[in-house]
Amino acid sequence: MGCTRGLLTRCLCGITGLFYPQYGIVLDAGSSHTNLYVYEWPAEKENDTGVVHQVEVCKVEGLGISGYSQDTEKAGLSLQRCMKRAQEVVPEHQHRETPVYLGATAGMRLLSIADRVLSAVEKTLRSSPFNFQGARVISGQEEGAYGWITINYLLGNFKQPGWLNFLPHLRSSRGTSGALDLGGASTQITFVPDQEPIESQENSLHFRLYGKNYKVYTHSFLCYGKDQALRLKLASDLQASNGSLLDPCFHPGYLRIMNISDLYTNPCIANGEQQLPFTQLHLQGNGDYQRCRMTIQKIFNTSHCPYSSCSFNGIFLPPLQGEFGVSLDARYTWREVSGASQACDNHVEQQASKVFVLLQVKAEFPKIKEKYLSEYCFSGTYILSLLENGYGFTMEKWQSIQFLGKIGSSDAGWTLGYMLNLTNMIPAEKPPTRPLSHASYYFLLVLSSSSLSL
Numbered sequence: 012m013g014c015t016r017g018l019l020t021r022c023l024c025g026i027t028g029l030f031y032p033q034y035g036i037v038l039d040a041g042s043s044h045t046n047l048y049v050y051e052w053p054a055e056k057e058n059d060t061g062v063v064h065q066v067e068v069c070k071v072e073g074l075g076i077s078g079y080s081q082d083t084e085k086a087g088l089s090l091q092r093c094m095k096r097a098q099e100v101v102p103e104h105q106h107r108e109t110p111v112y113l114g115a116t117a118g119m120r121l122l123s124i125a126d127r128v129l130s131a132v133e134k135t136l137r138s139s140p141f142n143f144q145g146a147r148v149i150s151g152q153e154e155g156a157y158g159w160i161t162i163n164y165l166l167g168n169f170k171q172p173g174w175l176n177f178l179p180h181l182r183s184s185r186g187t188s189g190a191l192d193l194g195g196a197s198t199q200i201t202f203v204p205d206q207e208p209i210e211s212q213e214n215s216l217h218f219r220l221y222g223k224n225y226k227v228y229t230h231s232f233l234c235y236g237k238d239q240a241l242r243l244k245l246a247s248d249l250q251a252s253n254g255s256l257l258d259p260c261f262h263p264g265y266l267r268i269m270n271i272s273d274l275y276t277n278p279c280i281a282n283g284e285q286q287l288p289f290t291q292l293h294l295q296g297n298g299d300y301q302r303c304r305m306t307i308q309k310i311f312n313t314s315h316c317p318y319s320s321c322s323f324n325g326i327f328l329p330p331l332q333g334e335f336g337v338s339l340d341a342r343y344t345w346r347e348v349s350g351a352s353q354a355c356d357n358h359v360e361q362q363a364s365k366v367f368v369l370l371q372v373k374a375e376f377p378k379i380k381e382k383y384l385s386e387y388c389f390s391g392t393y394i395l396s397l398l399e400n401g402y403g404f405t406m407e408k409w410q411s412i413q414f415l416g417k418i419g420s421s422d423a424g425w426t427l428g429y430m431l432n433l434t435n436m437i438p439a440e441k442p443p444t445r446p447l448s449h450a451s452y453y454f455l456l457v458l459s460s461s462s463l464s465l
């Protein structure tokens with residue numbers, strides 16, 4: 012029985028809500044992979060901050076949905092295993108009332124046939140027993156905003172009764188915490204600046220949450236997630252090469268041959284291909300952390316700024332303020348950052364085979380998955396460059412960054428904020444504190460009227 016129909020049903024659901032937790036499902040269709048999240052909350056406390064928490068994350072096998080542009084059906088099929096998993100986690104009698112949302116991020120923003128992929132995905136989601144509420148590409152602004160809401164909701168910064176403080180030491184001393192999100196195709200920075208007004212309209216958001224106003228700065232850099240940033244760097248280095256590249260951002264002995272056409276597959280790298288007299292790139296690692304930093308620096312254009320201060324590419328950035336949480340996919344980020352210079356300068360015989368080199372590196376970084384190992388030097392160095400050179404986190408500001416993975420049981424990504432917003436669980440005004448919830452009230456009312464009629 013759905014809980015949205017009719018007063019009587021609502022009353023009954025209110026009563027059953029006393030006993031059954033409620034659920035919501037969000038699929039984060041990222042550029043590199045999709046994750047399905049199941050959230051749970053006690054129904055009668057739905058408007059309190061901190062009560063919604065993650066009970067399941069299912070990692071979809073294979074590519075991100077934007078990777079199936081050649082065979083869009085597969086984008087839908089790839090989600091089936093995790094949708095089945097969600098059916099096991101959510102009790103069967105609640106399937107029909109449980110909303111499911113899919114939000115796609117930067118990989119789909121870059122894809123010209125995103126609509127076709129979304130239709131395939133929608134077909135799979137509609138065929139599940141859940142209450143399908145939509146599959147769409149979310150904007151970079153939304154991604155930044157929902158990431159900020161998630162972090163501050165989970166850290167208890169909206170200060171509502173009923174809130175469970177999982178990590179009191181992380182709770183922001185200045186009201187709210189900024190959010191940094193590093194994806195594969197885009198990266199977001201969101202925080203409440205001291206400076207007002209926010210000079211650029213498109214970077215400015217206004218929220219009223221739990222009775223308080225927030226003026227928030229946000230920007231999403233499309234093409235500056237770590238996978239696309241690597242392409243930007245390679246495309247820039249290629250211009251001055253003859254097709255062979257000695258790359259300081261890969262460890263010594265590493266070899267990779269790439270088709271130039273595979274590099275120029277999306278709008279991040281526009282129109283450079285025609286001018287190149289070669290069709291393949293022969294990349295050879297000669298790991299050198301300092302030189303890697305220098306080659307990465309070239310992708311941040313700091314030559315012009317039409318505002319009082321900028322990050323890069325002429326984008327407004329007010330002075331950094333307060334603490335920042337680095338979210339979700341950054342659960343391994345700290346490891347990459349701290350190991351960056353070691354991973355780059357890891358000298359192994361130049362002539363050694365790729366396999367041998369990988370084994371050597373693997374021995375030093377045993378917990379890193381093979382597929383990420385080869386880009387470990389680049390990734391760590393890129394994150395450092397972005398934070399220090401791109402956003403201006405100086406040594407002392409660096410202390411204000413917390414690399415978050417989970418807060419309590421929930422991943423610190425944009426999905427929770429997205430669901431809270433779509434299910435109206437973050438009210439603009441402070442919910443009145445009432446001695447009893449609606450559900451309890453109805454429950455007692457029904458109980459007392461039945462005793463009266465006895």
Ligand SMILES: O=c1[nH]cnc2c1ncn2[C@@H]1O[C@H](COP(=O)(O)OP(=O)(O)O)[C@@H](O)[C@H]1O
Nearest residue numbers: 041042043044116117194195196197236340383
């Ligand atoms: O275990 C890991 N180690 C290192 N990097 C990882 C790991 N798991 C995921 N990643 C990286 O995290 C990033 C996730 O980006 P995502 O797919 O969310 O893109 P988007 O948010 O830009 O759409 C990708 O660059 C992916 O390669």
Ligand SMILES: [Ca+2]
Nearest residue numbers: 041116194340
């Ligand atoms: Ca992401």
